[in-house]
Amino acid sequence: MSGPFADLGRILMVGCGNMGGAMLRRWLDQGLDPAQVTVISPSGRAVPGGVAVINAYDPAAVGTVSTLLLAMKPQQLSAVHAAGLASVRAELLVSILAGVDSATLSSLWPGATVIRAMPNLPVAIGKGVVALHSPAEIDDRARRVAAWMQPLGLVEWIESEGLFDLVTALAGSGPSFTYRFIEALAAAGTALGLPSDQSARLATATVEGAGLLAAEAAETPAVLADQVASPGGSTRAGLNVLDNDAALVSLLTRTLQASENRNREMAAAARA
Numbered sequence: 001m002s003g004p005f006a007d008l009g010r011i012l013m014v015g016c017g018n019m020g021g022a023m024l025r026r027w028l029d030q031g032l033d034p035a036q037v038t039v040i041s042p043s044g045r046a047v048p049g050g051v052a053v054i055n056a057y058d059p060a061a062v063g064t065v066s067t068l069l070l071a072m073k074p075q076q077l078s079a080v081h082a083a084g085l086a087s088v089r090a091e092l093l094v095s096i097l098a099g100v101d102s103a104t105l106s107s108l109w110p111g112a113t114v115i116r117a118m119p120n121l122p123v124a125i126g127k128g129v130v131a132l133h134s135p136a137e138i139d140d141r142a143r144r145v146a147a148w149m150q151p152l153g154l155v156e157w158i159e160s161e162g163l164f165d166l167v168t169a170l171a172g173s174g175p176s177f178t179y180r181f182i183e184a185l186a187a188a189g190t191a192l193g194l195p196s197d198q199s200a201r202l203a204t205a206t207v208e209g210a211g212l213l214a215a216e217a218a219e220t221p222a223v224l225a226d227q228v229a230s231p232g233g234s235t236r237a238g239l240n241v242l243d244n245d246a247a248l249v250s251l252l253t254r255t256l257q258a259s260e261n262r263n264r265e266m267a268a269a270a271r272a
């Protein structure tokens with residue numbers, strides 16, 4: 001096999017819910033051989049086709065693992081480790097757990113190369129973000145992880161682990177905040193008189209188009225905003241509400257701060 005999935009060897013994926021499932025589906029769409037993966041999923045929730053699923057770790061069923069991918073909740077880390085996974089000697093340990101720091105992961109799986117990955121939900125369509133952090137120098141193993149994540153969307157290395165909780169808030173949680181914005185735009189339209197289904201369609205398509213243009217255009221979002229807002233026109237009247245006392249920036253700063261703080265709390269709980 002060649003491409004982004006070469007050299008990963010056997011992958012053991014722990015948990016395959018909303019986020020892990022989205023990643024796995026995209027990888028399979030992009031050519032990952034389902035026979036390369038085993039999923040541990042006590043919930044019994046279906047995983048993408050052809051991938052072996054087991055309820056609990058069974059060394060005989062799994063065989064030699066090269067890559068261990070942690071995709072359950074941070075709160076499940078110690079239970080997962082205690083339930084036999086401590087004995088897995090993978091060369092690569094990739095964790096998408098919010099908060100949980102690389103020192104905690106290294107202490108649980110000494111000897112493995114630890115990489116933290118923070119994906120977001122649009123990886124399902126190859127338009128996600130995957131932030132990566134390596135506590136050690138970025139070597140060939142780390143580059144292998146980056147290549148593996150490439151089919152999911154934009155891959156960015158975050159040098160300082162101290163910024164990872166903030167990156168998690170901005171990019172990992174960001175789609176959720178954006179969906180709230182779409183809902184709020186639609187709800188505002190409805191409150192002012194539009195039929196709710198029509199307002200929802202208009203809000204979703206507007207955010208889709210604006211996002212795609214922002215991603216493709218040479219201009220910054222600030223310039224694009226000005227291109228919509230004619231001087232003295234109606235958009236400017238609306239922007240004045242968002243910009244007054246930096247209302248939107250202030251709201252989003254508090255939003256990211258709350259998420260970042262919660263990531264820190266989850267990291268502390270995982271260290272305990």
Ligand SMILES: NC(=O)C1=CN([C@@H]2O[C@H](COP(=O)(O)OP(=O)(O)OC[C@H]3O[C@@H](n4cnc5c(N)ncnc54)[C@H](O)[C@@H]3O)[C@@H](O)[C@H]2O)C=CC1
Pocket residue numbers: 014015016017018019020021040041042043044045071072073074076079080096097098118119120121172173
């Ligand atoms: N949902 C999102 O958009 C993002 C989530 N994450 C991270 O991804 C991880 C998973 O989150 P979601 O997929 O949203 O949660 P989820 O609840 O949808 O999935 C968690 C999965 O773990 C499984 N699980 C529970 N206990 C287990 C155990 N002992 N052994 C193996 N599997 C077990 C559950 O059956 C479930 O399938 C979390 O650590 C979260 O911080 C990171 C970025 C974005």
Ligand SMILES: O=C(O)[C@@H]1CCC=N1
Pocket residue numbers: 098168172173
């Ligand atoms: O809500 C959470 O804890 C995770 C972190 C990023 C997205 N979901």
